[in-house]
């Protein structure tokens with residue numbers, strides 16, 4: 001079996017950066033070069049100050065510190081890294097299309113195609129090309145077509161190796177993956193390529209956790225895994241609405257049903273709605289694929305998961321407006337958290353953005369505190385929606401670096417991200433600094449209801465009557 005000496009990963013984002021850092025750390029005999037066209041991102045990966053890495057993940061900086069500039073390199077020299085590599089991971093973004101056919105649903109594959117063409121143009125020796133990005137089922141066919149038609153005699157094997165890490169726990173997920181999925185052709189060279197990639201993961205994972213399948217099962221499994229996970233959240237969120245009007249308690253319901261080993265306890269936390277760069281994008285993509293195959297009922301079934309998520313975000317915002325006597329105009333509302341979940345600086349599709357947007361439409365004044373999200377990012381997220389002018393967003397929204405300051409003279413605090421530090425805040429001091437009645441809307445169910453009520457707050461949380 002061929003041995004791999006040089007790996008190149010195209011795309012130094014939330015997946016490429018952490019994944020390659022772990023591979024380099026666990027395979028000291030392999031040189032790993034992560035390349036990106038975004039020079040600022042590469043500069044941040046190379047920053048001496050490890051707190052300036054472009055991705056915040058618990059445990060990441062320690063791993064980068066151990067391996068960087070030994071066998072882990074971050075570079076903008078894409079062609080050079082492709083040329084030198086035996087194995088090339090494609091880990092670029094595959095966002096929802098914002099134009100043309102499939103707009104708002106299909107995955108935009110232009111970056112993937114650019115990578116394939118770049119590899120085809122540069123490669124002079126045989127390569128194993130690995131799809132790490134999440135891709136519509138059958139994309140590998142397009143990649144093969146591009147690579148195999150160069151006529152320069154270079155041989156390629158295309159593998160699908162989707163990533164299952166979740167942000168905020170990426171390093172732990174990579175080190176202790178439930179499974180690694182490797183799809184490829186069942187030809188002798190396809191099998192060899194699958195075994196070579198399996199061997200890399202077997203440096204730290206037991207062999208039985210590495211699953212080999214055909215290409216299409218692997219590509220499709222990634223979309224299906226995300227659809228099933230998101231479906232659980234939408235299912236419990238739909239029940240949270242019913243709990244609020246019946247005096248049932250969604251946490252008690254989750255616990256009760258999760259004890260059934262056929263259901264299981266994970267991913268049953270009712271919330272203000274799921275966010276992140278994956279769930280919505282991948283379900284929309286699944287819906288689009290089903291439609292293109294004429295499977296209308298299947299498409300509609302999965303589309304409901306998104307619809308309930310939109311409903312949940314809207315419901316949370318509308319409850320704030322209704323509870324604050326049907327007007328939030330000119331009222332200061334403190335947002336605790338902007339990231340789509342705790343322990344990440346990623347804000348893509350965060351529920352906070354959409355809750356803010358609804359409240360801003362009602363002329364609320366929002367003060368945001370998030371321990372890892374910058375002011376520029378908050379404004380960029382709101383500007384991207386194009387709901388109002390950039391000036392108006394800056395007039396109505398302030399970003400502060402102190403949660404106590406955010407709550408001063410506020411009518412309400414809304415908890416949008418479940419950062420642990422919010423539980424430890426001095427809520428009595430917060431109460432004293434707010435307008436009365438002082439409202440707290442807990443979109444993550446992280447605070448103790450009894451203590452909050454005793455402190456004097458009007459405390460509301462998802463999935464429970466007052």
Ligand code: NAD
Nearest residue numbers: 011012013014015036037038091092093094111133134163
């Ligand atoms: P990201 O936006 O953080 O990173 C992608 C990077 O690719 C960017 O830095 C971009 O500049 C770079 N890039 C784009 N085109 C390029 C090109 N032609 N050459 C070189 N660099 C290029 O995205 P991400 O969150 O890391 O996601 C990457 C893929 O992994 C997506 O398909 C996503 O669906 C999938 N995924 C993401 C997660 C997650 O938690 N974020 C988890 C599993 C899978």
Ligand code: UDX
Nearest residue numbers: 163164165166167267268269271274275276278340341
């Ligand atoms: C997800 C998948 O979990 C991961 O396997 C895949 O590789 C990428 O997509 P990620 O989006 O990073 O990972 O985080 P995840 O932990 O799945 O959370 C997604 C969203 O769902 C967050 O907004 C989170 O707060 C929310 N969530 C999660 C809930 O509202 N309730 C839950 O019970 C779990």
